[in-house]
Amino acid sequence: MKRLVDWVHARTGYRDAARVMLDEPLPPGTGWFFTLGSVLLGLLSIQLLTGAFLTLYYAATPDHAYDSVRFINGLGAGRLVRGLHHYGASFIIVALAAHMLRVIAFGSYKPPREVTWLSGLALFALILGFSLTGYLLPWDQRAYWATVVTINVSKLTPVAGEIVAGVLRGGSTIGALTLTRWYSAHVIFLPVAVVLLIAAHVFLMRRQGISGPVRPRSGSPTPFFPSQAARDVTMVLLVTILLAAFAWRGAPPLEGPADPTDATYVPRPEWYFLGLFQLLKYFPGKWEVIGAMVVPGVVAGFLALLPWIDRGPERDPRKRRLVVGAVTISGAAVIGLTALGWRDRPASSASSDGWSLREIGGRAFAQKLNCGRCHSETGLADPLEGAPSTRGPEWIAGHLADPEMIAPGMREPTAVVHEREAAAVVAYVRRASREAYPGYPPLVEASATVFARYCIGCHKIEGDGGKDGPDLTHEGTKHDAATLRRWIVDPELVDPDAEMPSFGDRLTDAQLDAISTYLASRK
Amino acid sequence: MSHTTETSSLGGRRRTLILFVNATVALIGGGLSVLLGAFAFGPKARAAEGRWIRAGTTSDLKPDEPVARILAVSRVDGWYRERARETVFLVWDGDRTIRALSATCTHLGCQVRWEAKDKKFRCPCHGGVYGADGAVLEGPPPRPLATIEARIDPADTSVLVRL
Numbered sequence: 001m002k003r004l005v006d007w008v009h010a011r012t013g014y015r016d017a018a019r020v021m022l023d024e025p026l027p028p029g030t031g032w033f034f035t036l037g038s039v040l041l042g043l044l045s046i047q048l049l050t051g052a053f054l055t056l057y058y059a060a061t062p063d064h065a066y067d068s069v070r071f072i073n074g075l076g077a078g079r080l081v082r083g084l085h086h087y088g089a090s091f092i093i094v095a096l097a098a099h100m101l102r103v104i105a106f107g108s109y110k111p112p113r114e115v116t117w118l119s120g121l122a123l124f125a126l127i128l129g130f131s132l133t134g135y136l137l138p139w140d141q142r143a144y145w146a147t148v149v150t151i152n153v154s155k156l157t158p159v160a161g162e163i164v165a166g167v168l169r170g171g172s173t174i175g176a177l178t179l180t181r182w183y184s185a186h187v188i189f190l191p192v193a194v195v196l197l198i199a200a201h202v203f204l205m206r207r208q209g210i211s212g213p214v215r216p217r218s219g220s221p222t223p224f225f226p227s228q229a230a231r232d233v234t235m236v237l238l239v240t241i242l243l244a245a246f247a248w249r250g251a252p253p254l255e256g257p258a259d260p261t262d263a264t265y266v267p268r269p270e271w272y273f274l275g276l277f278q279l280l281k282y283f284p285g286k287w288e289v290i291g292a293m294v295v296p297g298v299v300a301g302f303l304a305l306l307p308w309i310d311r312g313p314e315r316d317p318r319k320r321r322l323v324v325g326a327v328t329i330s331g332a333a334v335i336g337l338t339a340l341g342w343r344d345r346p347a348s349s350a351s352s353d354g355w356s357l358r359e360i361g362g363r364a365f366a367q368k369l370n371c372g373r374c375h376s377e378t379g380l381a382d383p384l385e386g387a388p389s390t391r392g393p394e395w396i397a398g399h400l401a402d403p404e405m406i407a408p409g410m411r412e413p414t415a416v417v418h419e420r421e422a423a424a425v426v427a428y429v430r431r432a433s434r435e436a437y438p439g440y441p442p443l444v445e446a447s448a449t450v451f452a453r454y455c456i457g458c459h460k461i462e463g464d465g466g467k468d469g470p471d472l473t474h475e476g477t478k479h480d481a482a483t484l485r486r487w488i489v490d491p492e493l494v495d496p497d498a499e500m501p502s503f504g505d506r507l508t509d510a511q512l513d514a515i516s517t518y519l520a521s522r523k
Numbered sequence: 524m525s526h527t528t529e530t531s532s533l534g535g536r537r538r539t540l541i542l543f544v545n546a547t548v549a550l551i552g553g554g555l556s557v558l559l560g561a562f563a564f565g566p567k568a569r570a571a572e573g574r575w576i577r578a579g580t581t582s583d584l585k586p587d588e589p590v591a592r593i594l595a596v597s598r599v600d601g602w603y604r605e606r607a608r609e610t611v612f613l614v615w616d617g618d619r620t621i622r623a624l625s626a627t628c629t630h631l632g633c634q635v636r637w638e639a640k641d642k643k644f645r646c647p648c649h650g651g652v653y654g655a656d657g658a659v660l661e662g663p664p665p666r667p668l669a670t671i672e673a674r675i676d677p678a679d680t681s682v683l684v685r686l
Binding site for chain 2: 382
């Protein structure tokens with residue numbers, strides 16, 4: 001073994017390289033504060049590795065991205081690998097902020113380290129680019145809508161807003177071209193740029209040496225290895241354990257598949273963008289550009305110019321009140337805005353709610369349309385319930401209108417499906433792919449088919465439906481079943497000014513009984 | 524080198540630190556390697572859960588005469604769901620028993636054909652010949668044609684095969 005190692009060294013001189021790496025002389029008093037760079041390097045390495053491995057299964061197309069991420073979540077080690085990558089991104093933001101604050105507090109950007117500082121800021125920007133592009137890749141609701149907001153914010157760029165948004169979007173809408181473009185950025189362009197910049201950053205750090213404690217101490221420099229290396233790996237180990245605990249505790253969130261037609265979804269940014277989004281709320285209308293571009297631009301400009309604003313050789317933070325004060329106030333503002341954004345963040349759309357009438361009605365329509373002929377345990381296609389489907393609403397609607405489109409020659413064409421019934425079936429299929437049908441009383445099922453076919457165009461129940469007529473969510477508090485039935489049969493008989501058309505000749509007696517009893521029961 | 528002038532207790536501390544650094548790096552690196560290795564080799568082909576598929580009724584079949592049926596099977600390949608077509612020969616005894624044979628030659632995977640005139644399956648690739656029951660009669664195939672679970676639904680005489 002020793003001979004082999006000697007042989008390798010004789011040909012490569014690797015021991016000299018290792019010595020150059022490890023015997024970096026550090027000023028006396030270099031301590032725990034100087035471990036944050038290594039923590040970042042460790043976290044970035046974990047991102048690079050887990051990210052590279054995630055590409056084994058990920059598919060960057062709107063049709064398959066979500067399925068492939070869900071597949072990764074289902075793999076034994078997949079949950080953990082994706083968890084490390086997902087939570088690792090947040091850890092990097094925290095470590096980055098800590099590293100930057102340490103550099104500011106210690107005045108480490110002062111001559112001759114101005115360029116090291118600037119390269120660090122560029123790394124910061126690239127890492128925010130990673131966060132932004134990576135967020136889209138799972139192609140779930142969160143991903144899609146956060147990206148809609150991001151691209152709309154980019155339109156506020158002065159002069160070139162539309163051009164910037166067009167470059168980010170790729171195509172005319174957020175879709176396949178956006179996804180492949182952000183994927184390329186996330187796995188090729190940004191990693192290459194980050195690795196090169198880290199090399200430059202570390203090279204500059206080595207060339208200028210570590211800045212060390214704010215008051216130089218007496219004594220001779222000590223080599224990096226092993227004392228400081230031990231501090232570094234201790235911190236890396238602690239952070240890695242914490243990260244592993246996060247990844248272990250739960251798979252990263254994966255909401256429903258991206259649905260561009262879903263008007264009820266409320267986008268929420270990742271926590272480290274909450275402050276920025278909160279800021280936007282204070283600059284409404286034409287002033288929005290101030291929150292979106294001017295304030296962040298001023299902060300970035302201030303940071304970039306810091307070595308020239310904070311001149312003079314003094315590095316002790318207690319004697320640099322102006323800079324330390326400005327940074328403290330900005331930091332407090334960021335934390336305050338993030339906290340406000342956290343408090344104001346919209347509640348997540350509760351998916352554990354009961355099924356909507358549209359979904360319940362859709363189930364009955366699907367039975368009426370005989371979908372089960374193919375979609376059954378013994379059929380050509382997967383059953384509608386219990387099998388995960390990630391088809392988008394347009395796909396399902398298209399399939400309903402023309403099943404041959406999907407399965408040529410496999411089924412006789414169906415009768416024309418009414419537009420509202422089709423919408424209800426789409427809603428049902430998407431719901432059923434997420435959770436089993438909980439079962440509802442026959443009265444609810446019967447009235448759901450009436451409501452989802454006839455009423456929903458004008459009336460809302462629990463937030464779903466049209467706006468032309470009154471909300472029927474609590475109709476039972478206003479009228480009894482008999483009145484409602486008379487009204488539905490012929491509204492003008494009850495109120496000559498009624499605008500609602502009569503349904504007496506369109507609904508059967510059973511349907512009229514069901515819907516009026518049901519509405520009267522809604523208190 | 525300066526280390527040689529250190530006292531023996533400092534040398535011991537140095538050795539401990541080196542051990543600690545190396546052990547920690549090995550721990551993190553090893554942990555990640557195991558995890559990522561499991562991730563890369565991980566996707567066990569889940570035992571394809573066969574599903575009973577309708578393949579016509581006995582009225583479409585002739586007793587003891589293999590009839591080819593092309594069936595659409597939905598297959599899950601990782602995250603990708605596809606509808607594959609598979610040829611199956613149904614052999615009905617004219618009564619309550621049905622056998623289904625895979626059309627895939629056991630030699631190198633070509634699709635065999637039923638030759639009605641000499642009542643044999645022939646593989647077009649390397650001359651494999653099977654009898655109507657799937658047994659090898661001639662040529663290189665190492666095994667008889669694979670049998671696929673099949674049954675007749677007594678209710679409506681439809682044929683179900685498990686794919």
